[in-house]
Amino acid sequence: MPATKSNCLLAQGALLEPAIARAAEVIRAGGTVGVPTETVYGLAARADRDDAVAAIYRAKGRPDFNPLIVHVADRAQAARLAHLDAVAQILVDRFWPGPLTLVVPRRDDARLSAAVSAGLPTVALRCPAHPVMRALIAATGLPLAAPSANRSGAVSPTRAAHVVASLGDRVDLVLDGGDCAQGLESTIVAVRPDGGWTVLRPGPITHAEIAGLLGTDTEISARGGIEAPGQLASHYAPGKPVRLHADAPAADEFMIGFGPVAGHVTLSATGDPAEAAARLYACLHAAAAAAQPRVAIAGVPDIGIGEAINDRLRRSAA
CATH class of the missing domain: 3.90.870.10 (DHBP synthase)
Structure with missing residues (x-):
């Protein structure tokens, strides 16, 4: 059906x-x-x-x-x-x-x-x-x-x-x-x-x-090859070129803001990483549907859940 x-x-x-x-x-x-x-x-x-x-x-x-x-x-x-x-x-x-x-x-x-x-x-x-x-x-x-x-x-x-x-x-x-x-x-x-x-x-x-x-993990990083989902280099992509750590959009970019960096949409206006995680994919969907052919995304601190957010953003930009 x-x-x-x-x-x-x-x-x-x-x-x-x-x-x-x-x-x-x-x-x-x-x-x-x-x-x-x-x-x-x-x-x-x-x-x-x-x-x-x-x-x-x-x-x-x-x-x-x-x-x-x-x-x-x-x-x-x-x-x-x-x-x-x-x-x-x-x-x-x-x-x-x-x-x-x-x-x-x-x-x-x-x-x-x-x-x-x-x-x-x-x-x-x-x-x-x-x-x-x-x-x-x-x-x-x-x-x-x-x-x-x-x-x-x-x-x-x-x-x-x-x-x-x-x-x-x-x-x-x-x-x-x-x-x-x-x-x-x-x-x-x-x-x-x-x-x-x-x-x-x-x-x-x-x-x-x-x-x-x-205690401390025994491996610095994952072994070679795909062991689990989400390890492909290019993933979570909105179908447009993505620029990370942007402070402002270019004329042809849809901007996803964070904290004091404003945008067409924002991961979190208050700079809350948990809110940013919850809103990440909704914002990427909005970027995919936007008229602009490119996407710019503000930086998110790489601590706590920010590590996971940045992992997804790097793969979306790959």
Whole structure:
């Protein structure tokens, strides 16, 4: 069915149960559903069937070497899919449910499509906090593969309208749960067999928070090759040239401001990094839709969640 306005279901209040029930039917049949999480909207499909996972890759135009995050209900479901060592257990206890994805060794008997791991011996797992996504996982009784619900490489969606605009009839159903609270994809941490760890993708949970829990990471940066989503050099792009750390726009630029640097839109007029994270993709969508052929973006301090914001901005400009 086409993802038109009539194909968006409001997943709030009294309409939540029938919306989730219909979405669960689509998922169980092997279809795809755009669904809100606390980070961004995901394109969900059952993670245990090759055809369902292939539908995600096909809808997004996603390269098949780029693995997917599998969303689970809880630690018990995660443990049936992967080996969770002491380090992983500490992270689960502290940050799940929430915006943390763990890349951990996949079990040989995990009932998952091989495509979710893109040929790697690991799997990326997350237990989301958003009530709509949690309800959908519970209603299906399945782990759900769910990358961001947009065309591959484009700006991630933080509201249902972004999903429809990006994917159109490539998605079977979209659950409209309002704007995403965090606005940035989850932090991804790889837990190594030797007990070490490294952040593969910055996100709402900062490197400092994780280091405060586990001690200093054992790797300066991720290993070569793609180990997890969000590691492609060019990603989150508005489809126009992007200039970073701008103080003012040129005549042909759409300006995204921050703090005292004004713009056509602003990440945060008060210079609040958390607000900037939540508004980042909405501002990039506005830039993509603007008449100006180029985009200028004010600088954001590279501390705390600013590290994740700047990671996304660098990739959008690549």
